[in-house]
Amino acid sequence: MTTAPTLQELVGDGWIAPRARFATDAALLSLNGEWSFRSSPSRADAPDDLASADGAGWDRIPVPSSWPMHGHGAPAYTNVRFPFPVDPPHVPDENTIGDLVRTFDWPGGPALLRLDGVDAAGEVWVNGRRVGSTAGSRLVHEFDLTDVVRTGTNTVALRVAQWAATSYLEDQDMWWLPGVFRDVAVQALPPGGVQDVRVEAQWADGYGVLIVDVDARDGATALVDVPSLGLTGLATGVAHDVGRVDGWTAETPALVDVVVRTEAERATVRVGFRTITIEDAQLKVNGRRIRIRGVNRHEHHPDLGRVVPAEVVRAELRLMKQHNINAIRTSHYPPHPDLPGLADELGFWLVDECDLETHGFFEVGWRGNPSDDAAWEPAYLDRMRRTIARDRNHASVILWSLGNEAGTGRNLEASAKLSHELDPTRPVHYEGDWSSTAVDVYSRMYAHQDEVDAIGRQAEEPLPDPVADAHRRSLPFLLCEYAHAMGNGPGGLSEYEASFRRHPRTQGGFVWEWLEHGIRRRTPDGREFFAYGGDFGEEIHDGNFVADGLVDADRRPRPGLLDYKKVIEPIGLEIDGARVRVTDGYDFADLAGVELRWTRGSAGGVLALPPVRPGETAEVHLPEGAVGDGVLTVRAVLAADTAWAPAGHEIAWGQAGELPTPTSIAARIPIEDRDGVVHVGPGAFDRRTGRLRSIGGTAVDGPALALWRAPTDNDLGVAQFLEGGVSDAAAWAAAGLDRLHERRVGVRTTEDSLEVETVIAPAALDHRVRMRQRWTTDGDALRLDLVLTPEGAWPSGWARAGVELVLPWAADSIEWDGYGPGQRYPDTGQAQRLGKFAVDGAAALHTDYVRPQENGSRAGVHRLVVARGGCGIVVTGDGFSFTASPWTSSELAAAAHPTDLPPSDRTRLTLDLAEHGIGTASCGPGVLPQHRLDAREVTATLVFRAG
Structure with missing residues (x-):
């Protein structure tokens, strides 16, 4: 039988009322730095001496920190499941306790102790007296020290429990990492000073209205100045x-400083004037519908865990802006207190989320979920109150979110009600209740592209309750999570974007997620990799599901980020003959700060851009030199430096034109068949097997049929999100694509051709592919006419349809004409443009995903050169794809980390004539029908030369 939690377990005790964070001229002493630290395996084992402990002889640990990142215990990762029995509010006896102690000098006078983040719960002593406790890991707790602090040296001690009753409310999809992971400080409290500030800065039709509520200590009078406005x-x-x-x-x-002053203290709050409304089923700011081009953002660092240095945060927000991202959902807790201020400054829409997720109750059918248990209501309301109190003065915050994946229930409804009462100026968000009766936006995660389009058309399935249905249809629609960016992917971004642009009600969404949560580790020989769930010996874990970001743990962009930037670019560039149609897709900004640049081959220049306002389109005429054969590229770049990027930074681009069509062989000449070798121009073939052994003396082995790929995270999928409940990887495995066997039907020569016919089939099954090769030559080039024909009842589609050549040498130069410079699959690679590209070897085409998988395909290729030491092979065709890798698909599939891949002195060259898309089925819709590769006949012509 579930025991009701105590109030102290739910909200802590001894703290002062939650309040805003603001700059002040009152003295502030940071307690960040080295603290004394000891750990005990359980509360029963922890010595009862903290009131008098001075930390002598203990270990040392930095604060802020997550103690498993400093050799005390180990990180652990679960996505949904609690790593302890589901027995709320109880936690196991095995519950690491961390004690931290340090001294500080204080000049005297009233003060408070501020703890910005303690995971999971902490008790606080100062100078031997217990002053209170925390509950809510990512929430600020402040304690009045006036009666205990003294002039001179003071001692502060913290006892932190890894697990607490509140851990049932903090099951966010991330590493479990206990510790004092945010800043600690002592703040002076001058008598008659400023206790709290609440600002409303509304805007309409160019005019602002300002309301400043102030709580001043000791009945002091406060006045307000706005220097930049002359007030x-x-x-x-x-x-x-x-x-x-x-x-x-x-x-x-645009920000202004609001100064609140009493005779004793001066506080400054940076505010922006803006008004948020919901009208016509649209979320509007300052009267205009906004488009959300967002990401979900966790706080993680590969070396520091939950601690992210300020310079890293600023750099990653600049990186977001550089990739056209304009919104952040603070999944799934309020961020570090400094982040909303950065969002105000650089310009982001924030969905500020409460520190709440009870997802682990899903594993037991939501039995005992605190969201519908009245005993837990104080915790829900306290968390919501603290979230709003701290961040309400920030212009960037446009939605409060009740939390994430916490089911449904009375406590969530009470939190929504409280949010509306505390701050009626902002709407409220919550995804977990699709009826949306208590909130102000209709939010979903991972809805299929077709369903998103139906919602945009107001054609979604109705709710049973007509009143609730009418309410939901009056709400704007957001995808709080979509396009799961795990491994190679996500695919399907363009189809989502089409709905966002087509329907006013569908206002965009937040990709899951910004950042992979890899933890840096090294092999015994010093090679670096990113660890994920299971790499630390966890009893239960969810593997590499923690690595699902647009950037890796070091904030280096993944291919998915480049695609997202292109898909959401806010400037449209459509080239039509000698004109460029330029569309301003911003909601508020005109294009005065934008410069247009064009290039065609080695020529280029700047285009005169007339004034373009949001939503408007202008036509720009191209100069004579920009019109002609080849590929024309037009780029929209920043005309001057901004706070987030330098002049010349590219915002958007468009292309027109085509690459030259490759020439085939002009005429056929006779072939030679001697000494067991068939010579077809530059090609030498084994007479018995029909396999190609060399081209112009360069060793080659193949071609072999290629139908399989090392499964991507999206291929492996999550069954319930896929049609039919079977992942693509499972279907391919069942069809035997990874265990094909070849039977040679015949090798036949004519006067001017070599014809090779083989049947390829999987063990234990009776479906097959008949591969027919016809090789001819003009003496210089080698032409392959290829036909792949499926036979029998194929139970699945294919991952690819092509041929694989093994080059028994490691390429040091690869050049191609096609899409590049990065990878492209049928539903990804929007960021890649037509051109000529080159890299130094196959490894440069490879993306080191946290778990190795298929990657690196270059598409739309007309000409390919793979060489070593200046000698190699040239392949031409009409828009094929290629993958050049040091490793086979089997080696990629078998590796858990990139460091598991074996040394290689060869190149696996796969020439794909058709490919299956990527999708986002690692947590979302699978590959859309138009991007799927069914078992079907595939024909193509490829031409090989020595080069």
Whole structure:
């Protein structure tokens, strides 16, 4: 029988009322740095001496930190499942306790202790007296030290439990990492000073209204100044018309400093004037519908765990802006207190999420879920109150979110009600209840592209309750999570984007997620890799599901980020003959800060761009030199430096034209058949097997039929998200694509051709592919006419349809004409453009995903050169794909980490005539029908030369 939690377990004790974070001239002493540290395996084992402990002889540990990242225990990863029995509010006896102690000097006077983040729960002692406890890992707790702090040296001690009752509310998809992981500080509290500030800065039709509510200590009088607007001595608690003022948006982040002063203290809050409304089933800011081009963002560092240095945070937000991202969902907790200020400054829409997720109850049918248990209501309300109190003054915050994947129930409804009461200026978000009766936006995660389009058309399935249905249809629609960026992918971005642009109600979404949560480790010989679930000996874990980001753990862009940037680019460039149609897809910003540049081959220049306002299209005429054969590229770049990118940074691009069509062989000449070798121009073939052994003296082995690929994370999928409940990888394995056997039907020569026919089939099954090769030559080139014909009842489609050549040498130069420079599959690679590209060897085409898998396909190729030491082979064709890799598909599939891949002195060259898409089935829809590769006849012509 479930025991009701105590109030102290749910919300802690001894803290002051939650309040805003603001800059102040009152003294602030950071307690970040080295602390004394000891750990005990359980609370029963922890010495009862913390009131008098001085930390002498203990280990040392930095604060902030996650202690498993410093050799005390180990990280553990689960996505949904609790790593302890589901017995709320109880946690196991095996519960690591970390004690931390340090001293600090204080000049005297009232003060408070501020803890920005303690995972999972902490008790606080100062100078031998217990002052309170925390509950809510990613929430601020402040304790009044006025009665215990003294002039001179003081001692603060923290006892932190790895697990607490509140751990049932903090089952977010991330590493379990206990510790004091955010800043610790002592703040002076001058009598008659500023206790709290609440600002409303509304905007309409160019004019602002300002309301500043102030809680001043000891009954002091507070006044308000806005220096940049020439306003001084404003009264608090009343509305002030401030005249004309620039509105704040994510595209035009205009901020002003609001100064609150008493005789004892001066506080400054940076605010932006903006108004949020929901009208016509649209989320609007300052009267205009906004487009969300967002990401979900966890806080993670590969070496520090939950601790992310300030310079890293700023750099990653700049990187987001550089990739056209304009929104962040703070999944699934309030972020570090500094992040909303950066979002205000750089320009982001924020969905500020409460520190709440109870997903582990899903594993037991949601039995005992605290979301519908009245005993847990204080915890829900406390978490929501702290979230709003801390961040409500930030212009970037446009939605409060109740939390994530916490089921449904009365406590969530109470949290929504509280949110509306505390801050009626912002709508409320929650995805877990699809009826959306208590919230202000209709939110879903991983809805299929077709369903998103139906919602945009108001054609979704109705709710049983007509009143609830009418309410939901009046709400804007957001995908709080979509396009699961795990491994190679995500695919299907373009189809989502089409709905967002087509329907006013579908306003975009947040890719899951920004960042892979790899933890840096090294092999015994010093090679670096990123560890994931299971690499630390966890009892239960969810493998590499923690590595699902647009950037890796070092914030290096994955191919998916480049694709996302292209898909969501806010400037449209459509080239039509001698004109470029330029569309401003921003919601608020005009194109005054944008420059257009064109290139065609070695020629290029700048185009004169007329004024273009949001939503408008202008035509720009191309100069004479920009019109002609070949590929024309037009780029929209920043005309001047901004806070997030330098002048010349590319925002959007468009292309027109085609690559030259490769020539085939002009005429056929006789072949030679002597000494067991068939010579077809530059090609030498084994007479018995029909296999190609060399081209122009360069060793080659093949071709072999290629139908399989090392499964991507999306190929492996999650069954319930796929049609039919079977992942593509499972279907391919059942069809035997990874265990093909070849039977030679015949090798036949004519006067001017070599014809090779083989049947390829999997062990234990009776479906097959008949591969017919016809080789001819003009003396210089070698032409392959290839036909692949499926026979029998194929139970699945194919991963690819092509041929594989093994080059028994490691290429040091690869050049191609086609799409590049990065990888492209049928539903990915939007970022790749037509051109000529070159890399130094096959490894340069490879993406080191956290778990090795299929990657690196270059598409739309007309000409390919693979060489070593200046000698190699040339392949031409009409838009094939190629993958050049040091490793076979089997080697990629068998490896758990890139460091598991064997040394290689060969090149596996796969020439694909058709490919299966990527999709986003690692957690979302599978490959869309138009991007699937069914078992079907495939024909192609390829031409080989020595080169």
